[in-house]
Amino acid sequence: MILLDTREFDHPVPLEMAVDAFKKLTGDEVIHMIHRREPIPLFEIIVKNGGRYLSVMETETLWHIYITRSSTLELEHTHV
Amino acid sequence: MYNGLSLDQAPPISVVLRFFLTVPVFGLLLALIVFFNPHAVLTPTHPLSLAAIHLMFLGVISMSMFGALFQMQSVLGGRPIPSVLGNAVVIHLFLVIGVLSLSGAFVFGIPELFVIASIFLGGSILYSANLILPLLFGGTSHDTLRGMRLALIALSLTAVLGIVMASEYANLSFSAFHDAIRSAHYSLGLIGWIAVLIVAVAFQVIEMFYVSTPYSSWCKRNAFRVIAVSLFLKIIWLFTALPYVWVFDLVIGALLIGFVVTTAKRLKMRKRRVSDVSIWFWSLGIMLLSLAVAAHILFLGAAYPQSQSISLIAFALFALAVILGMMGKIVPFLVWFHLNSSGIMDAPIMSNIIPQSRAKGVFTLFLLTSLSALGGVFLIELFVLSGLTAMGMFALLLINLVKALQLYRYTLTHGKRFEPLS
Secondary structure, three states: OEEEEOOOOOOOHHHHHHHHHHHOOOOOOEEEEEEOOOOHHHHHHHHHOOOEEEEEEEEOOEEEEEEEOOOOOOHHHOOO | OOOOOOOOOOOOHHHHHHHHHHHHHHHHHHHHHHHHOHHHHOOOOOHHHHHHHHHHHHHHHHHHHHHHHHHHHHHHOOOOOOOHHHHHHHHHHHHHHHHHHHHHHHHHOOHHHHHHHHHHHHHHHHHHHHHHHHHHOOOOOOHHHHHHHHHHHHHHHHHHHHHHHHHHHHHOOOOOOHHHHHHHHHHHHHHHHHHHHHHHHHHHHHHHHHOOOOOOHHHHHHHHHHHHHHHHHHHHHHHHOOOOOHHHHHHHHHHHHHHHHHHHHHHHOOOOOOOOHHHHHHHHHHHHHHHHHHHHHHHHHHOOHHHHHHHHHHHHHHHHHHHHHHHHHHHHHHHHHHHHHOOEOOOOOHHHOOOHHHHHHHHHHHHHHHHHHHHOOOOHHHHHHHHHHHHHHHHHHHHHHHHHHHHHHHHHHHOOEOOOOO
């Protein structure tokens, strides 16, 4: 699991960091991004490039985003 | 997996960039008028002054805001604009023809051009409102969307009053309500459309872009209500010639000063104190808004003629500051986003799409333009200088936008494609 805590970075740096990490993913690796809002444009980039994501809201200003390039990995199991 | 919003919401990059690319062209035209006719531009109600005002508020400011609206509606509203590319092409074309014919009507005094301007400007604005407004009701709702609704309603009313005035100019016959119509047209356009949309955008972006504390919910909930009620009552007062109409200006002025103070606080309280040209633009913008409000109140109290010009110029510069600051953030983001979502592996990082040196160049020229335009109210040579610096600023802005677009097109064709895992 690659942890990416982007809560204190100005927009759009978190998106750049997440896309950069996504491009380097291999096999069943998963990025766990922690962000202060739901990064909607990121999802479009991930899905259009064959990736998958799970977006979980803990509070309105705390989101957990799980990203993988694996087509079989169950992302729901990665969220604890 | 996804919370109610559909993917594929962002409009094609050409939708937004066609509006943005037109902005510096109208800006250059405006700067030429200022440079060659400074006395006329500073004379209220002079045809060249009216041409300059409409080039600024329609050709530069509203043109940018339409581009931003196309992006914001799709992303924030959660309900994309139907046939977005076709609608953007038509609305943009009508706006361009409308702004050119209205400015031409004032500059050359050709009555038929007022009719053409009414058709194209009225058509584009009312069509846009009819297209976008229904999408802002009934779906998701938040403070920025509420501001966008009020802004579009105010813009539509501004256009209707503009059409009435254009017909008066075309026929050279002015009704008894001409002054009331003109004041209502200005109030709805400057406050209801421009200030409201900027405040609505600030509620969204100051917190998001600069990791700062959100505006208070009371402020977000009530700001647009106060402005809407004040504008509504002001228009009734204007058309019924009731006394104390200035009270509504004071209420709106107080609210705008409140916005300046809370925004300044949020910019100061941001968590990461990274130097960013867009923050310089916001900071300068809110200073200019304070000056605009102060000069307007001085004009209400003392009818000091120069304070009216200062107020209008400072207000236009405030809106332009925010627009330039936001363009410097939005354009690199759009280029980066559309390249990445097209599967380009080696898309340039955002800070390389419009390099800091060129972004700072636009800011420096904007600062010089602001100082010389405001000083030009007292010393005409400075106003001429503002025309020159504005030319440099808009030319550099055009270069930045064209180079960003060229980089996008080149990378889209030659960039390395993303390979999905097998």
